[in-house]
Amino acid sequence: MSLLVVGTVAFDAIETPFGKVDRITGGSGNYICHSARHFTNKMQLVSVIGDDFDTNELKYLQSVGTDTDGIQVKEGEKSFFWSGKYHLDLNRRDTLATDLNVLADFDPVLPEKFKSSEFLILGNIDPALQSKVIDQMKERPKLIAMDTMNFWMDIALDALEAVLQKVDLLIVNEEEARQLSKEYSLVKAAEVIRKKGPKYLIIKKGEHGALLFHGNKVFFAPALPLEDVFDPTGAGDTFAGGFMGYLANTKDLSFENMKRGVIYGSAMASFCVEKFGPQRLKELTRQEIEDRVQVFISLVDFDIILKD
Amino acid sequence: MSLLVVGTVAFDAIETPFGKVDRITGGSGNYICHSARHFTNKMQLVSVIGDDFDTNELKYLQSVGTDTDGIQVKEGEKSFFWSGKYHLDLNRRDTLATDLNVLADFDPVLPEKFKSSEFLILGNIDPALQSKVIDQMKERPKLIAMDTMNFWMDIALDALEAVLQKVDLLIVNEEEARQLSKEYSLVKAAEVIRKKGPKYLIIKKGEHGALLFHGNKVFFAPALPLEDVFDPTGAGDTFAGGFMGYLANTKDLSFENMKRGVIYGSAMASFCVEKFGPQRLKELTRQEIEDRVQVFISLVDFDIILKD
Numbered sequence: 001m002s003l004l005v006v007g008t009v010a011f012d013a014i015e016t017p018f019g020k021v022d023r024i025t026g027g028s029g030n031y032i033c034h035s036a037r038h039f040t041n042k043m044q045l046v047s048v049i050g051d052d053f054d055t056n057e058l059k060y061l062q063s064v065g066t067d068t069d070g071i072q073v074k075e076g077e078k079s080f081f082w083s084g085k086y087h088l089d090l091n092r093r094d095t096l097a098t099d100l101n102v103l104a105d106f107d108p109v110l111p112e113k114f115k116s117s118e119f120l121i122l123g124n125i126d127p128a129l130q131s132k133v134i135d136q137m138k139e140r141p142k143l144i145a146m147d148t149m150n151f152w153m154d155i156a157l158d159a160l161e162a163v164l165q166k167v168d169l170l171i172v173n174e175e176e177a178r179q180l181s182k183e184y185s186l187v188k189a190a191e192v193i194r195k196k197g198p199k200y201l202i203i204k205k206g207e208h209g210a211l212l213f214h215g216n217k218v219f220f221a222p223a224l225p226l227e228d229v230f231d232p233t234g235a236g237d238t239f240a241g242g243f244m245g246y247l248a249n250t251k252d253l254s255f256e257n258m259k260r261g262v263i264y265g266s267a268m269a270s271f272c273v274e275k276f277g278p279q280r281l282k283e284l285t286r287q288e289i290e291d292r293v294q295v296f297i298s299l300v301d302f303d304i305i306l307k308d
Numbered sequence: 309m310s311l312l313v314v315g316t317v318a319f320d321a322i323e324t325p326f327g328k329v330d331r332i333t334g335g336s337g338n339y340i341c342h343s344a345r346h347f348t349n350k351m352q353l354v355s356v357i358g359d360d361f362d363t364n365e366l367k368y369l370q371s372v373g374t375d376t377d378g379i380q381v382k383e384g385e386k387s388f389f390w391s392g393k394y395h396l397d398l399n400r401r402d403t404l405a406t407d408l409n410v411l412a413d414f415d416p417v418l419p420e421k422f423k424s425s426e427f428l429i430l431g432n433i434d435p436a437l438q439s440k441v442i443d444q445m446k447e448r449p450k451l452i453a454m455d456t457m458n459f460w461m462d463i464a465l466d467a468l469e470a471v472l473q474k475v476d477l478l479i480v481n482e483e484e485a486r487q488l489s490k491e492y493s494l495v496k497a498a499e500v501i502r503k504k505g506p507k508y509l510i511i512k513k514g515e516h517g518a519l520l521f522h523g524n525k526v527f528f529a530p531a532l533p534l535e536d537v538f539d540p541t542g543a544g545d546t547f548a549g550g551f552m553g554y555l556a557n558t559k560d561l562s563f564e565n566m567k568r569g570v571i572y573g574s575a576m577a578s579f580c581v582e583k584f585g586p587q588r589l590k591e592l593t594r595q596e597i598e599d600r601v602q603v604f605i606s607l608v609d610f611d612i613i614l615k616d
Contacts, residue, residue: 088492184397185536186533187533187534208516209517217606219608220607221608222608225495225519226493228493228496256611259611260610290614300530300608301527302529302564302571303568304568306602
């Protein structure tokens with residue numbers, strides 16, 4: 001089934017303790033497609049770029065199954081640019097530049113053929129725009145997922161609360177879950193957030209794994225203990241892309257299958273951090289993904305038979 | 309099989325955002341026995357107390373299967389006293405007082421009947437004393453486990469390195485593993501630490517679970533996402549006590565069984581934090597433990613069948 005992706009397509013400049021790149025493609029929409037394409041070749045991408053964007057990169061996205069007709073190209077303007085420098089522990093980073101450029105007046109318009117997509121993932125953009133995308137759909141997708149960030153909680157909480165009422169799944173990190181819910185305990189935070197709308201909630205804990213909440217059920221997916229993290233940029237979007245791509249491909253929205261999606265998403269994120277930008281995701285094979293999932297299986301596998 | 313426990317038996321004063329107690333029993337040896345007794349009734353405790361210690365508490369330890377003949381009682385002296393105040397997030401605490409008292413010149417002497425114990429757990433004390441305990445054993449135990457802390461890495465690194473060569477298993481937290489190995493990545497840290505002696509390593513990640521390393525195998529045990537943590541004091545020792553108690557009871561040192569031990573230890577720690585001090589461990593039933601382990605099983609359970 002088709003997966004509609006709305007998010008940024010951008011250039012990043014990244015410095016980590018292991019090296020730096022001055023210009024590599026980034027953006028939430030870009031990472032989501034780079035990850036989801038390993039599971040589905042029916043992606044539709046809505047975004048905005050300047051005329052400086054690399055046409056080969058667009059061709060690449062098309063070649064792996066992305067319909068890019070929803071990408072607006074602004075002549076004479078520059079693509080969104082983000083620059084950041086990671087600290088030695090890679091858990092903290094300083095943003096050096098956020099040049100919105102074409103993103104400043106982004107107005108997502110869905111091509112007619114995108115309006116019946118069965119799966120929708122809204123990358124981290126202005127919640128008012130996320131709402132606007134949902135409102136353009138002809139039929140309600142089977143699953144609407146969204147990402148957001150602290151920034152929108154600070155400056156656009158009403159719009160954020162409004163879009164939360166329209167989605168099925170929110171994907172945030174620990175810090176964001178705590179700010180949105182005003183609760184420190186993630187169990188309590190999950191309860192508060194799900195009362196705002198989304199039936200499903202994924203809380204990403206970075207190197208500590210991810211939690212999936214639904215009803216009174218909780219699933220915990222570990223993160224792989226990695227020898228080296230090279231560049232964490234895009235890991236969250238890569239997780240979301242793997243998760244949604246897996247669901248769109250398997251067409252099964254049971255909690256059991258969502259757990260599998262979380263594992264595949266986690267596996268994809270563990271690859272993403274191995275090289276700069278989406279580089280590792282480009283060269284990745286299906287066999288490598290299956291092997292990595294096997295590592296996840298072994299990592300948490302134990303066998304206790306309880307007496308009744 | 310018998311489990312020899314060496315560690316402190318003390319009084320704690322604890323303040324958390326949820327309340328305070330001025331005087332409750334604590335100490336690593338105390339918590340380990342309170343936890344391990346749910347799995348074995350063949351414990352031997354080596355420690356030191358003043359004549360101010362609560363005799364009812366000693367009687368309680370005896371009643372649940374602890375041979376307390378290795379506890380030295382110093383007449384006219386005071387028991388070890390620790391006082392701490394936890395921050396709102398409960399991950400950080402300020403130590404308000406550390407009165408060593410009887411602990412200042414603790415010289416662990418093993419009663420003859422303790423010297424053939426099959427399992428030995430060395431709580432966090434001076435590494436020179438940990439060595440001294442091992443050297444008193446008549447036969448080498450089947451498993452020697454030890455805890456330690458940053459403090460000993462700072463002031464007694466040589467003694468710590470010496471005892472590490474004599475043990476099978478080191479149990480430390482993330483921060484301690486990083487300081488001891490001088491590596492940030494826990495995978496690399498585990499490699500460095502195991503070259504120092506211990507074949508097995510457990511890295512506790514608090515609310516994020518625990519990792520067990522052996523050979524080229526890694527096991528990840530989640531922590532339970534808890535609604536409320538009331539008092540984290542003693543959670544690490546409770547984990548160690550549950551782990552060692554489970555192994556001493558099952559007498560099986562395979563990696564598969566150690567993984568089960570980590571899950572039981574994690575379950576015990578999740579109970580410990582529900583009330584002040586070892587209170588919750590006192591009232592705990594076997595059925596509650598099995599039910600909690602079932603929650604751990606469900607938490608990480610997923611089902612992916614990979615194609616060959």
